[in-house]
Amino acid sequence: MTRGGRFRAHDLGEPTSELERYAKEVMEAMVREGIPPTPSNYDAYFDKLLDDKPPAFRKRILKLLELEEGDEGEHRGHLERRLRDAFANVKKFLVHINLLYKNLRHLETLVEKRAFEAEAVADKSGMKTLLESMKKDIETMAGIIRRDAGELKKTYEETTDLIKEVQEHAIYDDRFGVFKKNYLLRKMKQEERLIGEFRHESTLMMVRAREEVIERLKSAKIRQLVLRTVARLLLKTSRRSDIVAHYDGGIFAILMRHTSLENAQMAADRLKDLVGNTNFFVGDEEIMLEVEIGIARIDLDRSTEQTVVCALQALDMDGESDEPCGICPQDVEI
Template structure:
């Protein structure tokens, strides 16, 4: 700091830190390729060029970026807490419902004892007391019925709200990735960006190999394997990628500013990582394996058609001795 409390700055034409030099390199590369330097594009290219850097350099840069990523999971955590809160409300209402049933049972018991008391001769005082008690209980029951009706309405409204939250939630807490609805929204957004800026992006689908799944008889083990696959995808992906659970154990990665060739390289890295992952079911060791299918984000196809194309590539992956299958339409191109 200089005298007078002013901070000393260096010449903007002479970047000094690794991060500044790399940011300059990213910007220059975007300008050479004619990519508009929007924040979204810069973020994608920042990750894209980082893949080709030496491992020590990548680690230094990623360590710096970790300081900015502290709030990335807030959306998922918030949704998870919201679900838990509604779950507690549901349990609370269930207990109230049980209390109501117990009070109704109490009414039945009192009426039974009143009938028995009526059978006893010369018990006028007892009868009067029981009649008064029955009157009080009928009044209380009327109030409880009214409250129960209101509780039922609240319960129904809360249930509908929980369902609405689940349908609009973007985070799948089973696997720690996004949901299908968020993936579709991001794909539609990316299609608009491609139309405007003419860059390439790719969709990758990943599914656990059928031979591996067939050896897993326990649903709990199958779920554990899917969570493992999701963690591997998060580990190998770039920050600008969108990772989601599409459906039925199929995961999707929207890879912005990524050509088919670069997507192949990403599939190679994922395959290598998966091949070194194993787990035990009892005494049996099982090596994890996945099938990978990739397709271009093509403006001549709808979002749904691109997904279908990637699913076709996923089926092709089972038949070819390569790291991934390619959408037949994209192979022709």
């Protein structure tokens, strides 16, 4: 029996809060004007009707929206600035390469000119003067080339650092087509703030391919393909509001917003049914895909990291009971 009854919704009826009354007003306006109540249309009407509200009301609603949005705008702005810096550096990089090429060509022309002049020199004194002049020319050009090469190296190092920074802050994992761990943790912290404000339930689910399945795959390419299949199935079964991410080492996570432990268990059951109907061939051998699942409640009495640890513990407990998934020990009443 879970102890997830901490946050309970009130009975359906007339709206009881300022935000609920406004949400109802938005929906009624859309129905009245014949606007399809899709998420994008609702979002647009939510903002549209807010413009006609008193400043104090707008301020209160916008404060609530800021909680939901979190630091996404600031994060995107930072990445865009770093990308602009990287592109500017690439442009400088190309300019320095062009200068270096021109100066090398100039040096080549200079040497050819001095070599031609050397053929016309008849005495040692004239040759010595020519060589000294040529030496000065080469030293001058070498200094210019060294300076250009130094600027080129500096720009290259700065660009490399910028690209690494952008990669570290990127939120999307191209290998699996889902979000990265850093984005998941950021959204979890944001969800904790929203739970503190609105007192709803949310759940973290961890999923991985069963070890026995992975061990049968000798090819790293095939293992990668299987993990991509798991990620695709998670995206297929998740809701628009869920955050699907690759946590680490082939373990995937789903932040299931507005989802109780009981509903998360039902989602785990559906996911295992879907996975159970998925198979693939390695040579002539047919392999059935299987996954392990663990869930934990987003609990304000725990830190984000502790919730992740709880979900990973639950993942290791999958199969120890008749439940469709493992459940965090701290979320189960003994």
